[in-house]
Amino acid sequence: xxxxxxxxxxxxxxxxxxxxxxxxxxxxxxxxxxxxxxxxxxxxxxxxxxxxxxxxxxxxxxxxxxxxxxxxxxxxxxxxxxxxxxxxxxxxxxxxxxxxxxxxxxxxxxxxxxxxxxxxxxxxxxxxxxxxxxxxxxxxxxxxxxxxxxxxxxxxxxxxxxxxxxxxxxxxxxxxxxxxxxxxxxxxxxxxxxxxxxxxxxxxxxxxxxxxxxxxxxxxxxxxxxxxxxxxxxxxxxxxxxxxxxxxxxxxxxxxxxxxxxxxxxxxxxxxxxxxxxxxxxxxxxxxxxxxxxxxxxxxxxxxxxxxxxxxxxxxxxxxxxxxxxxxxxxxxxxxxxxxxxxxxxxxxxxxxxxxxxxxxxx
Ligand SMILES: C[S@@+](CC[C@H](N)C(=O)[O-])C[C@H]1O[C@@H](n2cnc3c(N)ncnc32)[C@H](O)[C@@H]1O
Numbered sequence: 528x529x530x531x532x533x534x535x536x537x538x539x540x541x542x543x544x545x546x547x548x549x550x551x552x553x554x555x556x557x558x559x560x561x562x563x564x565x566x567x568x569x570x571x572x573x574x575x576x577x578x579x580x581x582x583x584x585x586x587x588x589x590x591x592x593x594x595x596x597x598x599x600x601x602x603x604x605x606x607x608x609x610x611x612x613x614x615x616x617x618x619x620x621x622x623x624x625x626x627x628x629x630x631x632x633x634x635x636x637x638x639x640x641x642x643x644x645x646x647x648x649x650x651x652x653x654x655x656x657x658x659x660x661x662x663x664x665x666x667x668x669x670x671x672x673x674x675x676x677x678x679x680x681x682x683x684x685x686x687x688x689x690x691x692x693x694x695x696x697x698x699x700x701x702x703x704x705x706x707x708x709x710x711x712x713x714x715x716x717x718x719x720x721x722x723x724x725x726x727x728x729x730x731x732x733x734x735x736x737x738x739x740x741x742x743x744x745x746x747x748x749x750x751x752x753x754x755x756x757x758x759x760x761x762x763x764x765x766x767x768x769x770x771x772x773x774x775x776x777x778x779x780x781x782x783x784x785x786x787x788x789x790x791x792x793x794x795x796x797x798x799x800x801x802x803x804x805x806x807x808x809x810x811x812x813x814x815x816x817x818x819x820x821x822x823x824x825x826x827x828x829x830x831x832x833x834x835x836x837x838x839x840x841x842x843x844x845x846x847x848x849x850x851x852x853x854x855x856x857x858x859x860x861x862x863x864x865x866x867x868x869x870x871x872x873x874x875x876x877x878x879x880x881x882x883x884x885x886x887x888x889x890x
Contacts, residue, residue, distance in 0.1 A: 579644055582619050583651035589615065590623050591655040597625075597874055607690040608699070608711045610874040611652075613882075621648050622668070624711070627690050629701055630658050633666040664701045680704060689770060693718075695741055696770050698763065708736045708763060712882045713805070716843060716870040720803060721746035723841065727800035730754075730835065732785050737764025739803045744773040752779045752796050754788050786819065789831040800840050804832055808848040821848055826857035829888075833859055836890040845870075845885040853886060862889035 593611045601609050607627035614620055620635040632649040634640065645665050653663045680703055687698040690709070697709045717739055720729075724746030731740045734753035737760075743751050753764050761782045768774045779796070781788060785806070788796075806828070810819040819828070825844075832842060844853075855863050864887045875882045 579647055583647050586619050586621060586648050587651040587655035590652050594656055605691045605693050608709055613877055623652055626699060629662040631664045631701060633668050636667050636669045666705055695745060697738055697767055709738055712875040715872050716885060717742040723801055724748040728798060730799040730802040732804045733806045734764055735760050737767045740764060741767050741771050741773060744778055750777050754781045754783055754785055756784045758782055792835055797835050799836050802832060802842045805845045821846060826854050830859045833890045840890045842888040844888060845883050847883045851884055860888055860890055
């Protein structure tokens with residue numbers, strides 16, 4: 528989902544949660560029972576407050592059930608991060624994630640949204656799970672904006688906390704960006720990579736915070752090369768490697784545009800056995816007027832990746848671009864398996880939407 532932060536809304540949301548006071552415009556909360564809600568809906572005066580309170584109750588109930596369903600099992604697996612809700616009820620356009628005692632509650636913004644909606648949902652969910660308000664983090668997400676905006680800073684707390692994913696740890700920043708540093712929907716794909724990594728040369732393009740790199744390194748990769756154009760991402764990857772005791776010289780970090788890296792790869796960055804390519808849907812460069820549009824440009828990019836692989840090497844290609852279609856006929860390979868269903872964990876399975884698509888490609 529292509530998203531954008533609205534700082535002003537986020538600020539007002541944060542103020543509300545911090546103070547816990549009724550809405551800034553002075554309206555009182557009106558709590559409706561279900562039958563009263565129906566009567567209210569038919570009244571000529573629009574009363575969003577009642578409707579929203581009912582939505583907050585519905586969301587809180589749903590999230591509580593899901594939390595109880597996953598909690599013990601995920602605790603045993605040492606999974607601190609998992610999803611509790613993603614727009615499962617059409618009129619409740621929220622996403623709720625659990626981060627080891629913290630809640631991140633997002634709103635998929637639309638024009639009809641009001642600034643009160645998200646704090647109301649967040650507070651209801653926090654209350655249901657007995658999470659203190661200082662551990663509630665609200666984020667506004669907007670469809671239709673450029674992917675690059677998703678990685679822009681929205682705050683400067685610089686607070687990172689380590690969270691467990693199995694026997695690995697990852698630094699999470701719950702406040703400063705829309706995304707927190709860990710895409711938990713790929714935790715099983717990471718495990719797949721780790722199981723195949725022993726003695727292998729591993730390439731991670733668009734590495735972000737290096738979670739795939741840490742898994743490959745933990746699995747015994749003889750070399751890992753992680754590429755991202757963002758300085759923050761490369762530093763974060765370094766920190767995550769160190770956090771897991773994996774900071775040896777065989778883990779190369781390259782801050783570069785992927786297309787530049789592929790156009791002129793370093794001599795020591797070839798002959799890979801294993802690769803992960805998980806690009807954004809759309810990417811621009813600051814220095815050049817070059818745009819990368821995944822929908823049209825992926826064959827050219829992937830064919831360049833294949834040229835860096837050993838014969839028989841394996842590439843995991845993934846995207847969260849909705850409606851993405853792989854142009855398999857334009858790829859210089861024949862063995863392409865769609866492993867999407869095998870890589871989506873239970874907490875991310877939803878009838879309405881696919882969190883990501885993923886292919887295993889043998890070169
Ligand atoms: C979808 S995330 C990748 C997620 C990552 N694979 C993971 O599992 O955590 C996108 C990343 O691509 C990086 N990026 C965007 N455009 C890029 C480009 N042209 N070259 C290299 N990195 C880029 C961003 O900085 C961001 O870290």
